[in-house]
Amino acid sequence: MEGTTPEETGAASSMQLPGTTSEDFERSYGFTFDPFQRTACNALLDGSSVLVAAPTGAGKTVVGEFAAWLAMRRGGKTFYTTPIKALSNQKFGDFIAIHGAENVGLLTGDNSINGDAPIVVMTTEVLRNMIYEDSPTLQGLRYVVLDEVHYLQDRYRGAVWEEVLIHLPVDIQVVSLSATVSNAEEFADWLQTLRGRTEVIIEEKRPVELRYWYFASDELLPMFVRRPDGTVIPNPRGREFDRRRRHREGRRPQRGDQRMAGKRARIPWRTEVVERLLTEDMLPAIYFIFSRKGCAEAVKQCLREGLNLTAPDERKEIREYAESRVLELTPVELDILGYPDFISGLERGIAAHHAGMIPPFKEIVEELFSRGLIRAVFATETLALGINMPARTVVIENLTKFTGEKHELITPGQFTQLAGRAGRRGIDEVGHAVTLLQRFTPFDQITRLASTRTYPLRSSFQPSYNMAVNLVRNYRLEEAEHLVNSSFAQFQANRGVVRLEAEKERQEAYLASYRERASCELGDVHEYRELVQRLQKLEGRPSGRTRTGDVGAALGRLKAGDVVEVPAGKRRGRYVVLDVIQSRSERRPRVMAIGRNGSLVRLSAAELPLPPKRLGRLGPIDRTAIKDPQERHVLAEAVRTFTATEPSENGDPAKKEPDEIKALRRSIESHPVHKCPELGRHVHFLDRAISLEREIKRKTREINRTTGTLARRFDQVLGILEQLGYVENWTLTQKGDNLTRVYNEADLLVVEALEQGLLDNLDPPEIAAVCSTLVYETRGPEGPVQSDMPTRSCEAAWRKLMKMWRTIRAEEEGRGLDLTREPDPGFAMRAHAWAAGRPLETVLDEEDAPGDFVRSTKQLVDLLRQLEEVTLGSELQKKIRKTVTGVHRGIVAYSSLEV
Numbered sequence: 001m002e003g004t005t006p007e008e009t010g011a012a013s014s015m016q017l018p019g020t021t022s023e024d025f026e027r028s029y030g031f032t033f034d035p036f037q038r039t040a041c042n043a044l045l046d047g048s049s050v051l052v053a054a055p056t057g058a059g060k061t062v063v064g065e066f067a068a069w070l071a072m073r074r075g076g077k078t079f080y081t082t083p084i085k086a087l088s089n090q091k092f093g094d095f096i097a098i099h100g101a102e103n104v105g106l107l108t109g110d111n112s113i114n115g116d117a118p119i120v121v122m123t124t125e126v127l128r129n130m131i132y133e134d135s136p137t138l139q140g141l142r143y144v145v146l147d148e149v150h151y152l153q154d155r156y157r158g159a160v161w162e163e164v165l166i167h168l169p170v171d172i173q174v175v176s177l178s179a180t181v182s183n184a185e186e187f188a189d190w191l192q193t194l195r196g197r198t199e200v201i202i203e204e205k206r207p208v209e210l211r212y213w214y215f216a217s218d219e220l221l222p223m224f225v226r227r228p229d230g231t232v233i234p235n236p237r238g239r240e241f242d243r244r245r246r247h248r249e250g251r252r253p254q255r256g257d258q259r260m261a262g263k264r265a266r267i268p269w270r271t272e273v274v275e276r277l278l279t280e281d282m283l284p285a286i287y288f289i290f291s292r293k294g295c296a297e298a299v300k301q302c303l304r305e306g307l308n309l310t311a312p313d314e315r316k317e318i319r320e321y322a323e324s325r326v327l328e329l330t331p332v333e334l335d336i337l338g339y340p341d342f343i344s345g346l347e348r349g350i351a352a353h354h355a356g357m358i359p360p361f362k363e364i365v366e367e368l369f370s371r372g373l374i375r376a377v378f379a380t381e382t383l384a385l386g387i388n389m390p391a392r393t394v395v396i397e398n399l400t401k402f403t404g405e406k407h408e409l410i411t412p413g414q415f416t417q418l419a420g421r422a423g424r425r426g427i428d429e430v431g432h433a434v435t436l437l438q439r440f441t442p443f444d445q446i447t448r449l450a451s452t453r454t455y456p457l458r459s460s461f462q463p464s465y466n467m468a469v470n471l472v473r474n475y476r477l478e479e480a481e482h483l484v485n486s487s488f489a490q491f492q493a494n495r496g497v498v499r500l501e502a503e504k505e506r507q508e509a510y511l512a513s514y515r516e517r518a519s520c521e522l523g524d525v526h527e528y529r530e531l532v533q534r535l536q537k538l539e540g541r542p543s544g545r546t547r548t549g550d551v552g553a554a555l556g557r558l559k560a561g562d563v564v565e566v567p568a569g570k571r572r573g574r575y576v577v578l579d580v581i582q583s584r585s586e587r588r589p590r591v592m593a594i595g596r597n598g599s600l601v602r603l604s605a606a607e608l609p610l611p612p613k614r615l616g617r618l619g620p621i622d623r624t625a626i627k628d629p630q631e632r633h634v635l636a637e638a639v640r641t642f643t644a645t646e647p648s649e650n651g652d653p654a655k656k657e658p659d660e661i662k663a664l665r666r667s668i669e670s671h672p673v674h675k676c677p678e679l680g681r682h683v684h685f686l687d688r689a690i691s692l693e694r695e696i697k698r699k700t701r702e703i704n705r706t707t708g709t710l711a712r713r714f715d716q717v718l719g720i721l722e723q724l725g726y727v728e729n730w731t732l733t734q735k736g737d738n739l740t741r742v743y744n745e746a747d748l749l750v751v752e753a754l755e756q757g758l759l760d761n762l763d764p765p766e767i768a769a770v771c772s773t774l775v776y777e778t779r780g781p782e783g784p785v786q787s788d789m790p791t792r793s794c795e796a797a798w799r800k801l802m803k804m805w806r807t808i809r810a811e812e813e814g815r816g817l818d819l820t821r822e823p824d825p826g827f828a829m830r831a832h833a834w835a836a837g838r839p840l841e842t843v844l845d846e847e848d849a850p851g852d853f854v855r856s857t858k859q860l861v862d863l864l865r866q867l868e869e870v871t872l873g874s875e876l877q878k879k880i881r882k883t884v885t886g887v888h889r890g891i892v893a894y895s896s897l898e899v
Contacts, residue, residue, distance in 0.1 A: 021045070025066050031426070034059060036203040040175075041066045043199040044143075049174040051149075051191060053184040054203035056420030057390060060177040061091075064145035065098070067175050068119045072099065076142030081124040081164070083151040086362070091147070092121045124151075128160045129743060131167045132470040141172055149176040150457050152488065156745070158460035162487050163467065170195055179417060180204060183456040190491040208423030208431045212450050215395075216241040216437035217266050220276060223435070223447055238443035241265040267437045270298045270397075271305045274350075274376050277393055278309065282432050283375040285393040288418055290381060290401040292849065295352040298378040299345045309349030309375040318346050318373050322364050328894050329360075336841050337361070337850050337891075346374065353379040353389075356849030358891060381418060393432040394422040399441050399449065409441065413455030459489035463714040464819060465748040468721060469732060469739045471714075477730050484714045493709055504699045511692045518686035523672030525682045531671065532610060535664045552588030554611035555603065556580065561621050563642050564593070564612040567669075570677035571607055576618055576639050598629070598636035607680040610668075615644040716815040723811060724752070738870045744863055746774045746820050752804045754867065758797050760876055764883040766790070768835035768860065769828040770797045771867070771883075775859040776827035779852075787825040790832035798825060827856050835886040850891070857892045 022041035026033050033041075036054065040063040043050045054060045068078040080095070082088045085108045092113075095104040105117035107126045114120075115137060124146065130137060144164070152161035165174065174195060178184065180202075188200040212223035214235065225235045242265075268276075270287070277283050289295050310318065322343055326334060334340075342361060345351050351365045351374050368374045369389050377389070381401070396418055400407045410418075423431020435446055463484055471480035484490070518525055536550065558564065562577040575593035578600075582589040591603040603612070618638055622631075673679055721727045726736035726748075739751045753759065753774075759767050769790050789795040801823055808820050833843045834857065844853060864884045871877040 022066065025069050028069075029062070033062065034203070034207070036201050037062050040199070040201045043201070044070060044173060044175065047173070047197070049176075049191065049195055049198040050201060051176045051178065051184065051188045051198055052201045052203070053178045053180055054201075055180050055206045056417065057423060057425055058203055058205075058207055059425065061147065064147060064175050064177055065095075067143035067145055067173070068095065068099070071142045072103065072118055074142065075140075076118070077140045078119050078143040078145065079127055079141060080119065080121045080145040080147065081127050082121070082147045083124060083154075083157070085123060086359070087147070088121050088123055089363075090366075095119050095121060124160045124164060125157070125743065128163050128167075131164065132474070132740065134474075143173050143175060144168060145175040145177065147177045148179070150178045150181055153458050153460050155460045159462060159464070159467075162459065162461045162489070165191070165194060165488075166483050166486050168195075174198075178457070179413075179420075181413070181455055181457040186492070186495070187457055187488065190488050193491070194486055206420075206423065206431075207425045208428050210419065210423055210431045210433060212419070213432060213434040214238050214241075214437070214443065214446070215268055215273060215276070215434050217264075218268070218272075220280070220434070223450060234444060234447040238447070241437055242442045265437060267439070269301075270378075271302055271307055273395060273434070273436070274302065274307060274309075277395075277434075278375075282393040282434075283309065284369065284372065284391050285376050285395055286389065286391045286421055287376060287378045287395040287397065288381060289378055289397050292352075292354040292356045292380060294397075295354050295378040295380060299350055299352050300341070302350045302376070303341075303344060303348065307348065307350065310347065310373065314349070314373050315347040318349075318368055319343065321368065322346055325360055325364050329891065333840055333891055336844060349373065349375040351377050353377050354851075355380065355382055355855070356851040358850050358854050358894075360894065362851075381414070389421070390424040390427075391421055391431075392424060392428050393434060394419055395434045395436070397436050399435070399438055399446065409445075409449070411455060412449055412452035415449050416455065419450070459487065459492055461487040461489035461710070462819075463710060463717050465717060465721065465726075466739060466743055468714065468717045469726060469736045472718075472727055472730060472732055472736065473740055481711050481714065484710050487710055490710045504696055507692055507696050507699070511689055511696065514685045514689035514692060518682050518689055520673045520676050520678070520682050522676050525673055525679075525686050528609075528668070528671050528673045528679075529683055529686055531664065531668050535661065535668065538658075538661050538664065549588075549605075551608045551611045552605040555591050555605060555608075556582070556589045558591055558612075558614065561617045561619055563615045563618055563639060565615055566603070566608060566612050567610045568674050569607060569609045569680035571601065571603060571680065572675075574615070574639050574642070575601065575603070575612075576621070576635055578621060594632055594635050594639070596636055596640045598632045600632070606684045609679045609683040615642065618642065713817070716817055717819070719815060720748075720808075720811045720817070724748075724808075726751075741869050742866050744774060744866070746805075746823065748808055749801070749805055749820050749823070750774055750863070750867075751870075752808070753801055754870060754876075756800070756804065758800055758804075759879075762793055762797060762879075764879055764886050765832045765835040766794050766797070767879060767883045768864075768887055769794045769832035770801065771863055772827045772831035772856070772860050773798065773801065773823035773825050775863050776824045776831075776856050777821070778824055778826045787828060789825060790829055794828065794832070798823075798828075827860075831857070831860060831887070834892075835883060837886065840891060854892055857887055861888050861892070 022033075022038055022045060025041065026038070036052070037059055040050045040052050044063070044067055050063065052060050052063050064080055068080060071078040080091055082091060088106065088108050089111075092104060092106040099119060102114075103118055105114035105120040106112070107115050107120055107122040120137075127144070129135075146161060146164065149161055152158040168174065174191070176187075176191065178187070181187070184202050185200060188198055191198040214221045214223045216238075221235055221237055223235060223238065224232050226232050273287070274283075274285070277285050287298065289298060326339065329337070329339075337358060342351075346364070346368065351368070353362055353365050357365075365374060365377060366389055369377055369391075377391075396415070399415070400409050419433035422433050433450070435450070438446065471483065475483065558577050558580055560577055560579055564575055564577065566572050566575065573595055575595050577591055577593050579592040580589050581592065588605045593601055593603055595601055618635075621635070668674060673682070676682065718727060721736065721739075724735075725733055726739055727733065732740070735751060735755055738754065739747060742750050744750050753770075759770065762770060789798050805820065805823060809822075812819055830843050830848075830853065844850065861884060864880055864887070868877055868880050868884065871880060
């Protein structure tokens with residue numbers, strides 16, 4: 001569609017061919033669509049892009065499938081992108097069932113199947129790479145579906161979604177499918193700014209009602225209840241378990257605890273939870289545990305206690321299916337992978353699901369669960385990423401998870417994502433989300449987590465080295481900077497600037513008002529204030545304190561019976577203190593006092609331009625006597641005749657003040673505004689004006705920093721590339737051209753290693769070992785650990801690699817960047833052994849998770865294949881090809897797809 005304008009495209013799209021209406025598509029599905037699905041499909045027919053934000057299980061993917069159906073009938077292509085390979089594999093199977101294998105392709109890091117088909121499922125990274133490389137496969141592309149587009153906030157991979165949306169030709173209609181987020185309109189505004197007409201369809205209603213439950217001790221309580229007036233509130237009984245838990249932990253009993261004597265709140269056992277769900281007809285269930293070890297242990301616990309959720313004929317079907325999926329694995333490999341325990345759990349309708357399992361095992365669980373043969377799956381939160389495993393019930397064991405540095409409460413968005421798996425459309429009338437009693441999270445906090453509906457989408461977009469060189473290759477400098485500034489991240493930052501500008505404008509209006517109130521027709525209040533501040537400095541008063549803070553501190557030191565002199569302002573004169581009032585709602589005290597004329601006054605920091613001077617004491621005062629006019633007259637007379645007795649600060653009443661201080665006092669007392677009755681008010685507003693001026697300057701600096709933030713970052717990235725010889729005068733060098741084809745978190749380091757011949761003298765297993773350090777990342781908070789390298793050659797190459805990394809990091813730190821993570825040698829020994837042909841049982845340690853080994857090795861294969869492309873025609877390429885062959889074998893090469 002090269003050369004076609006978006007308007008022409010829309011006009012062409014609106015000319016419907018026979019049999020290409022949304023009603024035709026709906027009839028082919030055999031069930032009635034929801035209004036939001038019809039609206040989105042009709043928007044696509046009308047030539048518009050769409051953003052569909054809806055709860056998990058609401059049927060968003062129907063809209064993406066409509067785009068594929070429409071392209072098939074119009075002779076174009078559809079790319080359906082997903083964030084993870086497992087979801088790509090699943091959608092690949094779904095589309096084959098609908099359109100036939102000849103019309104569907106799959107492109108992931110692991111598989112390349114029928115890539116020229118009219119419908120191609122792929123990970124988002126694959127599409128990004130195709131756009132940068134101007135792949136001929138893009139010819140004829142009409143629709144792109146971005147499934148789980150809210151994934152763009154992922155800190156590691158999220159930028160890929162924005163890169164696709166920014167660089168994709170504008171004549172291609174985009175279907176963005178997102179979970180419910182609170183700022184969907186903001187995201188849609190960005191899409192419309194970037195890509196033209198985009199219709200926003202927001203569906204907040206779940207197709208299956210979701211009920212929330214609280215499971216504590218042996219009680220399964222509704223988390224929310226309805227009052228007689230119809231309002232919904234947290235169940236008051238839930239709070240009882242907080243008191244019972246505290247009582248158990250040694251807290252002193254309080255009122256209301258007596259009726260619970262002998263009862264202790266406890267977290268239910270996992271088997272107890274599953275059995276209760278079985279009796280309540282709430283299975284099948286996904287039981288979320290934020291720990292792989294916890295998931296595996298939960299299955300073992302169920303087996304030890306004899307829990308069985310299947311019938312004999314179901315157990316036979318389970319075993320037959322599982323065995324058909326592992327035919328290519330040897331008995332030794334199956335034993336290493338824990339297959340005997342795995343199949344034992346499956347046969348009883350129980351399984352684990354986590355990233356430490358190999359893909360075939362996870363897919364067996366997913367298929368059997370979807371068939372209704374697995375009734376309880378203990379899973380980590382990765383299962384909530386969109387894989388089609390709907391359950392009747394979701395159980396959340398713990399609301400805190402380890403982030404890599406500390407344990408934190410999950411967010412409302414994460415809670416919603418987990419709970420959203422409950423309720424199977426067309427099967428269940430109601431879904432259930434069960435939260436167990438928490439050790440450290442009170443019931444009211446849990447209910448707030450479940451009821452909060454604010455989870456905004458935040459961009460994680462940052463320019464990278466690979467992005468920069470691809471921009472240099474494909475655009476002029478001005479165009480590249482425009483594209484960077486077109487990101488959702490800059491869009492949100494600019495909206496922040498709009499907010500800051502509005503706040504600044506409002507503050508400037510207040511500032512003008514404060515300045516007006518601070519002005520005095522008798523003289524310059526600012527000049528007077530400076531004299532007072534000089535006096536305070538000479539007298540050694542605390543620096544940094546505001547005027548009102550200084551006055552307030554002086555008032556706070558007074559006591560009933562003190563006689564004070566107010567030196568300026570409308571309260572100028574002598575007083576005897578009756579009471580000092582310090583309320584919780586006021587930051588500074590107020591003083592009740594009687595003046596020389598017997599009147600009762602209230603002294604506050606806002607009214608006094610200078611701190612009151614304590615002259616001495618009259619002695620104890622009966623505060624109730626102030627109601628008697630005669631008593632007030634007596635006090636007033638005592639104030640008039642009082643002789644100052646207060647010593648100086650060092651206790652020496654005879655000590656004379658320095659001449660400089662005396663002169664300054666005279667200057668203050670002779671200043672024109674000193675006798676102004678409104679002096680305290682003037683100085684008060686001058687203080688506020690000065691404080692507000694500082695705040696406005698701070699906001700101005702923040703606005704200047706925010707505007708063009710990403711363009712400045714892009715310039716810093718470009719500066720490093722120029723410094724290291726990848727770009728010269730906005731033209732790529734050979735090194736820069738190589739970098740365009742390397743997609744890795746350490747992309748610059750990878751190409752530097754190639755350019756400096758780091759791999760040239762290594763054999764294939766050694767290449768695998770050294771390259772593994774560029775893809776592997778140690779799990780947990782400790783980061784890369786020092787590990788031995790398998791050979792001396794590897795050790796020497798490793799040291800050179802670390803030297804290169806330190807050079808790059810020094811350049812980054814000097815420019816305020818953090819793009820290249822430290823190489824991690826934690827997988828080098830296993831990579832070397834596997835590439836050398838050693839069997840799996842000698843490569844894996846007892847503590848190694850097979851799934852982690854397979855994933856890390858596939859990441860290594862992906863990098864090695866990129867290096868093959870970069871080193872075409874060289875001797876190194878031949879060695880890299882041998883390395884790929886040595887690594888991509890056995891369990892790693894075993895296909896996880898039924899094609």
